[in-house]
Amino acid sequence: MKLLVTGGAGFIGSAVVRLAVRQGFEVVNLDALTYAACLDNVADVAGDPAYAFxxxxxxxxxxxxxxxARHRPDAxxxxAAESHVDRSIDGPGAFIDTNVTGTYTLLQAVRQYWEAAGRPEGFRFHHVSTDEVYGSLGPSGFFTEETPYAPNSPYSASKAASDHLVRAxxxxxGLPVVMTNCxxxxxxxxxxxxLVPVVILRALAGAPIPVYGTGENVRDWLYVEDHADALLTVLRRGTLGRSYNIGxxxxARNIDLVRRICAILDDLRPASAPHDRLITFVADRPGHDLRYAIDPGRIRTELGWRPSVTLDEGLRRxxxxxxxxxxxWQALQNRAGVGQRLGISGSAA
Incomplete structure (x- = not known):
């Protein structure tokens, strides 16, 4: 199977590219190489004859x-998306432009390609999205595929819009699609x-580790290589028109996650004092959702997939x-916004 991956030089996309090549896919990596992309992410497969950029x-x-037309992908x-909530607060226009207009443009191009090819039965368009489209949970309950959308940031609103376009x-x-929210x-x-790389790199530098609010916000953490495996599983075996939540x-509460990272650093790179002494509570960001948690029952029951990496193991890795x-990471330190506090009050951009 030949797979075209948009955003394949980004964080999750590059994990998909690396795994797909290892699993025997031919892979075409399409990326605009914006600030968060890095071709070093796919250096391990760049020389493989099954890979093209x-x-x-x-x-x-x-x-x-x-x-x-050149590559004739099967899927x-x-x-590809703008994905940082804080950046979306400061500059929402880029998120609408890429995540909404870009997804529309891609859908139209893929639809024309698929129709011109005679609507091949095995073709798939897999749209990758986020659990943030569902909004915020209280202390109990889980997001399911039937949870109503209630996005609370410009980022999550733009991803919710792209999800609706794909469904439409x-x-x-009749475009054959599968969808995932992670x-x-x-x-x-x-x-x-x-958050995770910020904590690691600030701790290594002996600099204050910023934690929003009181650190009570809860997230469900998914190791990226597990996610890549889940995405390729859905691509191959997911039911057309179906959405799958991947958790x-x-x-973990943010403050507990930060302390766990600090404890790992105390073990692997001890400093003169425990790294958690660097934790500094800062003003919360606007519209900060309290809790996200996914019920992954559908992907587990229908496709037999579940995560293989525990949080402690994944954080240590x-x-x-x-x-x-x-x-x-040193080569990325001078890119726009890195090391700066973003999303405090927003702008009119």
């Missing part, structure tokens, strides 16, 4: 048509603006990866 933007219809997995293209035009990912190659079954790969 296309530098293009999903908003560029002519480029999409050219790439689809498209759509991961399936119902209206919990918070973490692991190697995570761009250093998200790590690893809930992740910390060790950052310790062993300083050249990767």
């Amino acid at each position: 296309e530098h293009a933007d999903i908003r560029d219809r002519a480029a999409l048509d050219r790439i689809l 498209v997995m759509h991961l 293209w399936h119902e209206t035009y 919990s918070n990912n973490y692991g190697p190659y995570h761009f250093p603006e998200k 790590g079954e690893n809930e 992740t910390v060790r990866w950052y310790l062993d790969n300083p050249a990767w």
Whole structure:
């Protein structure tokens, strides 16, 4: 099977690319190489004859048509997106442009390609989304595939809109789609603006580790390589028109997650004092959802998939990866926004 992955130089996309090549797929990686993308993420497979790279933007219809015609993929997995909530607060326009208009442009290009090819039965369009489209949970309960959408940030609203577009293209035009919504990912190659890499790198630098509010916000944490495996499972065996929630079954309060990372660093890279002394509580971000938690019953029951990596094991792997790969993250330190507090009050952009 030849798979076209959009956003394949990003964090989750590159994990999919690496795993797909190992599993015998031919892979075309389409990426615009915006600030959070890095071709070093796919260096392990870049020389493989089953891998090809296309530098293009999903908003560029002519480029999409050219790439689809050149490579003739059997499936498209759509991961390209603006994804950082704090950045969406400061500049929501980019999120609407990429996540909504870009998804629309891609859907139209893929629909034309699929129809011109005679609507091949085995074709799939896999749209990858987030649990943030469901809004915020209280102290109990779980998101299911039937949970009503209630996005609370410009990022989650833009992803909710893209989810609805994909569903509509399936119902209206018959485009064969599968959809997934995942919990918070973490692991190697995570761009250093998200919580886990921020904690690791701030601790290594002996700098204050910022925790929003009182750290009571709860997330379900999914190791990125588990997520990649789940995505390829849904691509191959998911029911058309069906949505699957992918969770790590690893809930933790932010403050507890930060302390666990600090404890791992105390073990692997001890400092003169425990790393958790660096924890600093800062003003919360606007619209900060209290809790996300996924019920992964559908993917477990229908497709036999469940996560294989516990949170403690995954965090230790992740910390060790950052310790062993300083050249990767040091090269990203000067990119826009890295190391800065974003999303405090927003702007009119």
